[in-house]
Amino acid sequence: MSDDPIREGFGRRLTDAVRARGPLCVGIDPHPSLLMAWDLDESPRSLERFSMTAVEALAGEVAVLKPQSAFFEVYGSAGIAVLEKVIREARQAGALVLLDVKRGDIGSTMTAYAMAYLDEQAPLAADAVTVSPYLGYGALAPAIGIAEQTGRGVFVLARTSNPEGAGLQQSVHGSGDSVAQYVVDSAAETNAGAEPLGHVGVVAGATIHPGELDFSRLNGPILAPGLGAQGATVQRLHEVFGDALPNVLPATARDILRHGPTPEGLRAATNRVRDELTQLLNA
Numbered sequence: 156m157s158d159d160p161i162r163e164g165f166g167r168r169l170t171d172a173v174r175a176r177g178p179l180c181v182g183i184d185p186h187p188s189l190l191m192a193w194d195l196d197e198s199p200r201s202l203e204r205f206s207m208t209a210v211e212a213l214a215g216e217v218a219v220l221k222p223q224s225a226f227f228e229v230y231g232s233a234g235i236a237v238l239e240k241v242i243r244e245a246r247q248a249g250a251l252v253l254l255d256v257k258r259g260d261i262g263s264t265m266t267a268y269a270m271a272y273l274d275e276q277a278p279l280a281a282d283a284v285t286v287s288p289y290l291g292y293g294a295l296a297p298a299i300g301i302a303e304q305t306g307r308g309v310f311v312l313a314r315t316s317n318p319e320g321a322g323l324q325q326s327v328h329g330s331g332d333s334v335a336q337y338v339v340d341s342a343a344e345t346n347a348g349a350e351p352l353g354h355v356g357v358v359a360g361a362t363i364h365p366g367e368l369d370f371s372r373l374n375g376p377i378l379a380p381g382l383g384a385q386g387a388t389v390q391r392l393h394e395v396f397g398d399a400l401p402n403v404l405p406a407t408a409r410d411i412l413r414h415g416p417t418p419e420g421l422r423a424a425t426n427r428v429r430d431e432l433t434q435l436l437n438a
């Protein structure tokens with residue numbers, strides 16, 4: 156990546172990347188159990204070996220790589236240095252990097268988070284981040300604004316893939332819809348009129364009930380984690396997302412990473428999922 160500011164909007168950049176490489180998003184989650192399975196110890200050096208193997212194997216292949224920040228933060232500043240390298244080299248190899256940090260705070264602090272991850276000059280600048288709307292969708296405005304100015308994106312948690320999410324996210328919001336639907340509709344308002352797609356995505360697990368949410372006005376991407384280790388299948392995506400399927404980024408981490416440590420193993424596992432997705436999208 157050059158230091159030049161990004162001139163195109165995230166919706167355009169994502170659409171082009173998905174057209175070229177397919178919609179699969181692979182998570183880089185260096186779980187201790189995966190390090191062990193790869194014969195690596197729990198050290199910053201092994202963290203780097205693990206994550207850079209994933210970057211080298213996959214950053215030239217998939218549209219989106221999604222490093223999970225917590226697995227790097229565990230190692231303190233040494234882990235953050237590895238995360239900086241992962242982001243930089245994955246972007247240089249042509250992948251969009253969605254940094255999974257799930258940040259959300261009062262507006263003034265949210266500006267600082269946005270400067271940490273979405274500003275051109277930030278050492279941890281990714282192409283997009285995950286954000287949490289628990290302090291209110293409006294509190295995310297600084298991140299949404301800075302992302303728009305810098306050609307980047309945000310993915311707002313709407314209906315998460317974990318079983319504990321349902322109670323809170325399906326409860327009724329003041330609008331009369333579920334909280335999750337309110338988040339989707341709020342993102343839709345921000346994205347209205349953007350072409351080919353707005354820069355505010357939502358997160359909706361591939362594990363949720365079919366038809367639970369109406370994405371018809373969203374005009375933005377949908378990150379759908381939960382494939383593989385959490386039990387969702389590619390075949391299920393059509394049931395869950397219906398007509399919104401072309402805007403879905405199905406995401407999987409452990410189910411790919413367990414096929415390491417060889418780059419060939421990682422690529423073969425990725426290609427199997429990509430082939431299934433191609434079949435689904437062309438059906």
Ligand SMILES: O=C(O)c1cc(=O)[nH]c(=O)n1[C@@H]1O[C@H](COP(=O)(O)O)[C@@H](O)[C@H]1O
Pocket residue numbers: 182184223255285314315316317358359360380381382383384385406407408409410
């Ligand atoms: O925002 C996310 O990425 C996310 C949202 C969600 O609803 N569920 C979810 O699993 N994730 C993340 O997606 C990844 C899923 O990993 P696997 O279950 O190994 O595929 C983890 O890094 C989670 O933190």
